[in-house]
Amino acid sequence: MKPTFLFLLCCGAIAAMAGSQGQNSSPSQLKTAIFAGGCFWCIQPAFDKANGVIKTVVGYSGGTEPNPTYDLVSSEKTGYRESIEITYDPAKISYDQLLDIYWRQIDPTQADGQFTDIGPSYRAAIFYGNDEEKKIAQASKEKLARSGKFKRPIVTEILPAMKFYPAEPYHQKYYQQNPEHFEAFEEGSGRTSFKKKTWQQ
Numbered sequence: 001m002k003p004t005f006l007f008l009l010c011c012g013a014i015a016a017m018a019g020s021q022g023q024n025s026s027p028s029q030l031k032t033a034i035f036a037g038g039c040f041w042c043i044q045p046a047f048d049k050a051n052g053v054i055k056t057v058v059g060y061s062g063g064t065e066p067n068p069t070y071d072l073v074s075s076e077k078t079g080y081r082e083s084i085e086i087t088y089d090p091a092k093i094s095y096d097q098l099l100d101i102y103w104r105q106i107d108p109t110q111a112d113g114q115f116t117d118i119g120p121s122y123r124a125a126i127f128y129g130n131d132e133e134k135k136i137a138q139a140s141k142e143k144l145a146r147s148g149k150f151k152r153p154i155v156t157e158i159l160p161a162m163k164f165y166p167a168e169p170y171h172q173k174y175y176q177q178n179p180e181h182f183e184a185f186e187e188g189s190g191r192t193s194f195k196k197k198t199w200q201q
Contacts, residue, residue: 030054031090033098034061034127034164036081037106038114041174042186046101047086048173052093057085058174059166061127068165076119083127085164095133099126099140104199105191108144109152115189127161134158149198 037043040058047056060068063080073080086098106114106124113122126141128134137158145154166172175182186192 029089029091030087031095032129033086033088033095033133034083034129034161035086035098035102036062036083036123036125036127037102038082038117038122038124038191039185039189040082040084040167040171041182042189042191043084043102043105044173045175046105047084047098050088050093050098050101052091052097053086053088055087057164057166058171059083059085059164060121061085061162061164062125062159063162070168070171073121076121079120080165081121081123081125082167083125083164085166095136096140099137102126103140103144104195106156107194108141108154108156109150111155115191115194117189123157125157125159127159129161134160 035043044056044058047053059082060073060080061083063073063078065072065078065080068078068080072078073082088098108124111123112118114124126137128137141154141156141158144150170177
């Protein structure tokens with residue numbers, strides 16, 4: 001078989017695969033989930049790695065003042081929490097599976113923030129978009145509580161979703177933009193050691 005023909009054959013196969021993937025992940029079939037888990041830099045990597053997650057954006061949710069900025073949210077007077085919006089394909093990953101990933105990124109027994117990040121904007125929360133998500137989130141929380149993984153109560157809130165605002169560009173994919181600072185921050189906050197101790201990850 002000639003090399004040129006092989007090249008065209010491979011390209012045709014790749015194009016067909018791409019078309020097939022596009023059909024499986026059409027915009028009308030995709031869903032979104034919003035979670036707050038302390039510093040939004042630290043919860044983005046795990047979701048980016050998950051099969052079935054199409055896109056993640058870090059930002060702010062839980063407040064009412066329009067167009068919040070990082071400085072405004074950091075004032076701890078707005079009700080906003082650092083959050084992540086996850087766009088996913090439910091044919092490849094379920095909402096319950098997203099929750100499993102979420103629980104492994106946070107300390108669900110901490111009520112005043114997450115690790116060394118203390119304040120209302122760092123409090124963990126699951127923002128449900130409908131009754132089905134609320135039911136799944138409550139069942140997932142109860143399952144975690146029964147697991148015996150934690151000695152203290154699970155205090156992560158389950159709240160109705162509010163408008164999500166993307167954070168400034170320099171916050172997006174921070175672990176890729178500034179990997180050394182990100183790793184130092186995550187280690188220094190105690191999050192890394194907590195995850196290793198609790199989940200061996």
